[in-house]
Amino acid sequence: MKWQSGLFVALRFLIGWHFLYEGISKLVHPEWSSVAFLAESQGIFTGIAHWITSNQNVLHVVDALNTWGLTAIGLGLILGLFTRGAAIAGTILLVLYYLFLPPFIGMETAAPQEGNYLIVNKNLIEAVMLLLIAVSPAAWNYGLDVLLKTKKK
């Protein structure tokens, strides 16, 4: 059981790292915009994606929400602060990425990809892993939440 808990926490750190660095790299490159990703959108969210890209103000809000969302979720997961909330928010974000550009048959994209995917891609796997973290108390150990729980008592 100890091993199990340790691996859950390690998984939380790894995913947190991934999120936080995605956020940081967007912060240090202020010219970054989601426009290229959204322009490639296919499937049910294409309409929304095009609405976002055609509207500068909306695009700025989406870019800012994404950057700070990634950063906050990453911090939450690594520090173990509001772990469950961070994990659920991360799941939602990943499912959104997945749906904006789903690897379904016939949905080719010009965006560069480093692998080959059919229905399942890394976004989907990471989303499910975050959901697992959200429902597994073993993953909530080793984090600031431990202190919050103490205070509540």
Added chain:
Amino acid sequence: MSTIPGRRKVLKAMAGVPVLGLLGWEALRGIKYDARHDVREEIIQELGLDDLLASVRKVSNIPGDLIRIGIVGFGIRGTQLSRALGFMEKSKFEKELAEQKASGEESLKSQIKQGNLNVAVTGICDVYDLRAETGIATARHDIFTGGDVAKKHPVKRYGKYHDMLADPTIDAVIVSAPDHHHAQMSMDAVKAGKHVYCEKAPVHREDEIQPLYEAVKNSGMVYQLGHQIPQNAVFQQAKEIINRGLLGNISQVETTSNRNTPTGAWIRHLDNSGEPKPGDENSIDWKQWLGKAPEVPFSTRRYYSWARYFDYDTGIFGQLFSHEFDAVNQLLNLGIPELVSATGGQYYYTDFGDIPDVLHTSFEYKDKGTTLTYSANLTSARARPRIIYGKDASMTIGGSLSMTPDGSSEKYKDLIKNGLVDPSKPMIEILEGSELTEAVDAVSGASTSYYASRGLTTTSINGKVWDVTHLHLKEWLDCIRHGGVPSANIDMAIQEAMVIAMADISYREQCRTSWDPEKRMIIRV
């Protein structure tokens, strides 16, 4: 129970801190590494392009007196030009605004924000009643103030354009009638003391070139030809790159037009349900429409699809190549070639007018050591980029610009050797559109290459999106108010007219044409 957590618990709670510390440390190392290895900065420094944005013309905001404009010919282009000036039919404007509001599109809103040019369209002249009425309704509603400015200035319809030219309340004229009227109307307008914005092409026939030139030069009026491409910020930066010799010796320029619809081939006499479009001899002044063209009975095909007939147009050369030539001539100052050769044929849309579907032309500039080639296809929309080939680098220029070093370049030998640039990838990309527009992007990887390039309809200057046709009209109006020479001025127009005439004669008479600069005339070879 104590509320102070135990030491063990605190340690447990802080487990993430070292992870965070490690990430922070590594991220900082990464940022420092990137700063030292900023390929983009390095290439820009190396090429001396850090001041490239300064080459983009600023959009002026100098107020001036009201200019009263008359429009001759209110067809498709007349409607587009009115819109670029800020005039739209009220019902059309409101409908489109509501549609865009629902879909979240902002093109009309951003157009309103472009600002009032302080003009009024006070005269409309069209041979067709329906179009003249549309023109009047358009002129009565300006989109900047919700129609208030237009209301103050009554719009008059003129049956003949000469009457419009004789009216002292008209300051300037837009000529957007079919091509066979362009030269005569422009000449008559400048002689009547009106400034002229003429749609391309400037003339229809060779013998109109010299009279047009002399008429405009002697008049002192501002003449602008309708080529909006040079207003694009990307083109102004391309010109700067070329002027600094970064492409090396330029040996060839390749231009193309690619379309694959009947409308694109100017077959426009039928409506969406396949019925002939409205208009007959009672509602269209056919004699005036024909002008100096050979007398033929009224024909809906000829009236709507005039660009397919050599009686009224030079076809692909006047309609499409004119834009290509102007774009290239603005960049390279090529001028008039020594030798032109054109071949092609009408192989698909047979029995409809005279123009070819496929056309290939080469223009030899012996004194400059450069060949301009133009290839057009009206039955395939496969896009071919506009490419400038230099000894050291080639440039693809459309809505975006990319410059790729040549593998055998002497100039970039060292940069290629030390891996800073790669002959298989662009070394400079200037992308048109949204956030990236004004960024000069030197690219070392393929990451940005999938951004779709945009068309030539809008450009971004100082973070604001502009309709290039609006900018082109604005340049004309600025020159009228404050003096100066517009970019598509009479000298550029005459070069273009001559080049088109040489190509047109070469195709129609199946000969090569050369240019005698002393006698200023075209010679059949």
